[in-house]
Amino acid sequence: MKQAIEELKAIPGVVGACLFGSQEGVLQCNLPGIFKPEKLTAVGQQLSRLLAAGRMSLNDMQDLSLHFDESVVIARELHKGLILFALCDPSFNHNLLTMSLNLLQDELREKVETPVVARSTDVTAPLADNSVESAAGVAASLSSVEYLKWKPLLTDALAKVMGPMAGIIVDEIYADWSQSQAQAAGLSTLLEMIRAEIDDGQKIATFDALIEPHLPS
Amino acid sequence: MATAKEFIDRVSQIDGVAGCVLLREDGQTLGFSLEDPDLYSPLMLLGGKVTQGIRDKMGFSYCRYLRFNREGKENFYLFAIDHFTLGVVQTRDCSVSEMLRGVMRLIGRVSTSSSQAKTESL
Numbered sequence: 001m002k003q004a005i006e007e008l009k010a011i012p013g014v015v016g017a018c019l020f021g022s023q024e025g026v027l028q029c030n031l032p033g034i035f036k037p038e039k040l041t042a043v044g045q046q047l048s049r050l051l052a053a054g055r056m057s058l059n060d061m062q063d064l065s066l067h068f069d070e071s072v073v074i075a076r077e078l079h080k081g082l083i084l085f086a087l088c089d090p091s092f093n094h095n096l097l098t099m100s101l102n103l104l105q106d107e108l109r110e111k112v113e114t115p116v117v118a119r120s121t122d123v124t125a126p127l128a129d130n131s132v133e134s135a136a137g138v139a140a141s142l143s144s145v146e147y148l149k150w151k152p153l154l155t156d157a158l159a160k161v162m163g164p165m166a167g168i169i170v171d172e173i174y175a176d177w178s179q180s181q182a183q184a185a186g187l188s189t190l191l192e193m194i195r196a197e198i199d200d201g202q203k204i205a206t207f208d209a210l211i212e213p214h215l216p217s
Numbered sequence: 218m219a220t221a222k223e224f225i226d227r228v229s230q231i232d233g234v235a236g237c238v239l240l241r242e243d244g245q246t247l248g249f250s251l252e253d254p255d256l257y258s259p260l261m262l263l264g265g266k267v268t269q270g271i272r273d274k275m276g277f278s279y280c281r282y283l284r285f286n287r288e289g290k291e292n293f294y295l296f297a298i299d300h301f302t303l304g305v306v307q308t309r310d311c312s313v314s315e316m317l318r319g320v321m322r323l324i325g326r327v328s329t330s331s332s333q334a335k336t337e338s339l
Binding site for chain 2: 070
């Protein structure tokens with residue numbers, strides 16, 4: 001998602017964007033530093049309320065835009081509880097931004113819906129079956145099949161600390177991990193990369209507490 | 218502009234306007250040319266508050282309008298006029314820029330007249 005909001009910023013007239021979870025607050029942001037996190041949190045909360053009200057009154061609402069003298073704020077709910085808002089110059093390319101948001105929303109929908117199907121067919125906890133992974137196996141590289149067994153657990157645990165973006169974040173980290181030499185170090189490195197993405201001591205502790213019972217002793 | 222009804226009529230005659238509703242800041246509907254004004258009034262009240270909140274937080278000056286973009290293209294606009302909010306539904310396939318120019322020109326004429334007189338007339 002970090003890459004996605006960087007791409008939005010590349011659209012002419014887009015100053016930056018912010019990904020906001022109604023439970024989690026600011027998840028990703030590439031707006032100028034002058035917009036402090038507490039301000040963005042307040043704005044995100046206000047926009048979440050307005051988007052929810054808009055959806056109730058106008059069932060085919062796509063997004064909303066606030067046209068100030070200096071700037072335009074565009075807000076869209078990408079997924080339940082997850083909104084993206086972008087700050088733009090008044091002369092921004094609205095059509096291009098709308099198209100990008102549509103593509104982003106479609107991509108997100110596909111990614112979020114896929115794990116649900118996977119979970120319904122693979123309900124076992126990753127290490128409940130000893131044949132899947134042994135203590136030694138944790139340190140060994142994960143095949144994509146083994147990753148699919150781990151993914152629901154990682155996603156569920158991460159969702160509890162980072163919200164609905166968890167599935168996408170886990171996929172992105174796995175993609176980075178599997179293409180790097182870190183793969184040789186096994187699951188422990190993958191977990192370390194997820195912790196680095198969480199980047200919050202308390203949330204990392206919660207994540208670890210959720211994962212640890214499933215790790216082999 | 219003598220009355221809210223006349224104002225509503227004038228807005229409704231602008232090319233690209235499917236209908237409109239005028240709301241006072243206490244939520245009372247002063248006039249409308251839409252079939253179901255009650256559908257829009259809660260959104261208008263909240264829209265006004267949120268716009269003001271974001272303006273204050275982000276340090277912006279004036280909000281020209283708030284737009285709810287709809288798949289059916291009958292987008293819904295909110296315009297603040299002193300202690301009132303005007304809600305406008307646009308027609309499909311209209312020239313949005315011309316419609317906006319027409320509405321804002323009319324609002325400008327209302328807003329630049331004596332504020333007191335305007336408030337009383339509304």
